[in-house]
Amino acid sequence: MRAVVQRVSKASVEVDGEVVGKIGHGFLVLLGVTHEDGPAEAQWLAAKIATLRVFDDEAGKLNLALADVGGAVLVVSQFTLYGAAAKGRRPDFLQAARPEHAEPLVELFVKQLRGAGLPVETGRFRAVMQVALVNDGPVTLWFDTRDSL
Secondary structure (H helix, E strand, O other): EEEEEEEEEEEEEOOOOOEEEEOOOEEEEEEOOOOOOOOHHHHHHHHHHHHOOOEOOOOOEEEEOHHHHHOEEEEEHHHHHHOOOOOOOOOOOOOEEEHHHHHHHHHHHHHHHHHHHOOOEEEOOOOOOEEEEEEEEEEEEEEEEEOOO
16 A cells, blocks of 8 residues: 555545535545555554654654644545556556555555544545645655555
């Protein structure tokens, strides 16, 4: 799995003009799934993000996690994180998992975050979405479970 995690002061996602997910302070997580991913990757990544310490403490150091600051998470599935554009000008998405494989893993990822006591909003799987955010810091991190498990 791949995730782009952005610390935000607010973020939202719309589908057909309707807001389907909205948070204040917390993380916007753009989440991609590949063919080899399974429950272990979803669980590991959710635990990593839930405990990630990238919020300022009283000394101004990045030392606090989502739960410490009352943060929330907006998860948006994004198969394009597995786009390959090294050749030509049109990316291929051959490494992105098929929807029937990816969707249950995205749902498990969300369930794990909620199980950690975090408020979680989501986009809509397989929909064309408009994502708005105010990146706070900016703080943006990239995770790939193939590099970590």
